[in-house]
Amino acid sequence: xxxxxxxxxxxxxxxxxxxxxxxxxxxxxxxxxxxxxxxxxxxxxxxxxxxxxxxxxxxxxxxxxxxxxxxxxxxxxxxxxxxxxxxxxxxxxxxxxxxxxxxxxxxxxxxxxxxxxxxxxxxxxxxxxxxxxxxxxxxxxxxxxxxxxxxxxxxxxxxxxxxxxxxxxxxxxxxxxxxxxxxxxxxxxxxxxxxxxxxxxxxxxxxxxxxxxxxxxxxxxxxxxxxxxxxxxxxxxxxxxxxxxxxxxxxxxxxxxxxxxxxxxxxxxxxxxxxxxxxxxxxxxxxxxxxxxxxxxxxxxxxxxxxxxxxxxxxxxxxxxxxxxxxxxxxxxxxxxxxxxxxxxxxxxxxxxxxxxxxxxxxxxxxxxxxxxxxxxxxxxxxxxxxxxxxxxxxxxxxxxxxxxxxxxxxxxxxxxxxxxxxxx
Ligand code: PLP
Ligand code: PMP
Numbered sequence: 001x002x003x004x005x006x007x008x009x010x011x012x013x014x015x016x017x018x019x020x021x022x023x024x025x026x027x028x029x030x031x032x033x034x035x036x037x038x039x040x041x042x043x044x045x046x047x048x049x050x051x052x053x054x055x056x057x058x059x060x061x062x063x064x065x066x067x068x069x070x071x072x073x074x075x076x077x078x079x080x081x082x083x084x085x086x087x088x089x090x091x092x093x094x095x096x097x098x099x100x101x102x103x104x105x106x107x108x109x110x111x112x113x114x115x116x117x118x119x120x121x122x123x124x125x126x127x128x129x130x131x132x133x134x135x136x137x138x139x140x141x142x143x144x145x146x147x148x149x150x151x152x153x154x155x156x157x158x159x160x161x162x163x164x165x166x167x168x169x170x171x172x173x174x175x176x177x178x179x180x181x182x183x184x185x186x187x188x189x190x191x192x193x194x195x196x197x198x199x200x201x202x203x204x205x206x207x208x209x210x211x212x213x214x215x216x217x218x219x220x221x222x223x224x225x226x227x228x229x230x231x232x233x234x235x236x237x238x239x240x241x242x243x244x245x246x247x248x249x250x251x252x253x254x255x256x257x258x259x260x261x262x263x264x265x266x267x268x269x270x271x272x273x274x275x276x277x278x279x280x281x282x283x284x285x286x287x288x289x290x291x292x293x294x295x296x297x298x299x300x301x302x303x304x305x306x307x308x309x310x311x312x313x314x315x316x317x318x319x320x321x322x323x324x325x326x327x328x329x330x331x332x333x334x335x336x337x338x339x340x341x342x343x344x345x346x347x348x349x350x351x352x353x354x355x356x357x358x359x360x361x362x363x364x365x366x367x368x369x370x371x372x373x374x375x376x377x378x379x380x381x382x383x384x385x386x387x388x389x390x391x392x393x394x395x396x397x398x399x400x401x402x403x404x405x406x407x408x409x410x411x412x413x414x415x416x417x418x419x420x421x422x423x424x425x
Contacts, residue, residue: 001253003279005184006192006226011127014286020077043069053302059309061302071298077289078281079113080297083304087111087259090312091275095248097255108253110278112285115295117232117260117272122148123287124228124256127280128193129154136174136194136225138166140357140387140397142202145195145230156389157191163348165208166196168215180222193226198246200233200353203387203399207237207352210244217249225254226280232260232272233353235319238327253277261303263354264322269299326354332407333400333414340414344421354403357384360421365394369424379416 004012022037029035051063051071063071078084088111091097099108114120121144129135131153137145138161149156160170171194178190194216198208208216220227229246237243247257256276265271274284288294307315333356334349345358363369366383374380384397402410 001277003277006128006280007283008127008130011283011287014283014290016286017289020289040074043072046072048072055306058306058314061305061309063298063301067301071301073297075294075297075300077112077294078285079111079295080300080304082308083113083300084111086304086307087113087273090315091247091259093312095245095257097247097275098249098251099253108278109276110281111273111275112281112288113295113300114258114272114274114284114288115292116262116267116270117230117258117274118144118148119270119288119292120258120272120274120284121145121228121230123284124258124274124280125149125152126287127283128226133193134189134191136171136191138196138201139389140203140384140395141195142197142230143386146387146389146391149195158389159194161204161206163204163206164212165198165201165204165206166212166216168212168219171216171219175219175223178223183223190223191225193228194220195228195230197230197233199231199237199243200350200355202233202353203355203382203384203397204357205348205350205353205355206357207243207350213244213246214249217246220254221252227255229255229257231257232263234259235264236323236326236354237352238323238330239351247275256280264319265303265306269296269303271295271299271303326403329354329402329407329410330356333402333410336407336411336414339411340418341421344418354401356400356402357397358400359397363396363421363424366396366398367394369420370398373420373424374417377416377420379413379420381417 019039026033026035026037048068050065050068053061055061091111097109125148129149129152133154135149135154135156136159137156139158157174159166159174161167182188183190198213200207217227227246231245234242245257246255256274259273259275261269261271274281310318330350337345337347337356341358345360347356347358350356360366365385367385370381370383382399384395384399385391385393388395405413
């Protein structure tokens, strides 16, 4: 793969921070080296001394004074080594990507820690998207993706989708305006990146089948595109076995995958991961060097300690408990929808994630209904328009989250929504 053709001028111009290079040199030198080079502050002056965090039904995560000093200090921009090692093993065991080789010298694939997957996505887009570029995605899509893409001045092209996500035949049709043999011509306007949320899509709840992924991957090969696989709901798939990922099919090194701990460990700690071709992950790390420097060392150490004491089995057992919770919530929401909204709305029960996407019958645009009338009835949902490429287009859908409310609250909310729809007609 020639990755240079995918990079924006800004990303291509990024250079390693000279101070960060010196820090690495210092780490590789014998202890007798006296370094006056480091710009790190002296942690003895920091007020926090130690910490102890109790884990539900599990080990206590502790920071003694030495650990605390490390936790409060600068650390590597790609992430702390022990967290990266743990995650690389997990990626290998879950996805076993054909090109995987995390070794330093000849590694084709690499990972870095990001401050939530949103940071990874935003930096990925800024690395790859020029003004005027054609970018493919299946809308409705995550509003945070649109927020990261819109200011880059690209032309977002919608690929039609259904309850199983992006439709390969539709992608083929969209791509048919370009000749695959001309995509490397200078000035070719053929799209170079495709973005999708493969499981429990936000907002649609849609999940792609393995067959669809394989077909989309083939088209990405034909047109030499990168695929951004934004998969924060991967661990919230209710049905086993979990669907094979794009990463697991990546024979060429054209998948950039973003993972997130937000839905399974904590959203506020802000931990995510980018997995992809090493030359591209390197560019993202250079961007991190110049912006946040790294995800909070304290946060990474806290998460890493928990993962190491759990082991992969403990982690996956935790995931099973999380899945059980969301499955029960999903069932409760579908029951209440059947009870109150059968005549007023249509939907597909999601097999992953935390969202139900409903089309309200006889409502051309849900924006006014939700923003003006729903508050009076004390029920709040997201009007579907915010997930559309052009947010001012009328949209008959709403997104309901089953993550936070109790089954009783969900039931009452749908009762109120059904009254609202009746009154609105
Ligand atoms: N991608 C999608 C599809 C999401 O739904 C979200 C969160 O809602 C994110 C990314 C951002 O997740 P994080 O908290 O890891 O930044
Ligand atoms: N600005 C200046 C002038 C600095 O010296 C530093 C840190 N060396 C920073 C910004 C970055 O600081 P922070 O760790 O808060 O991101």
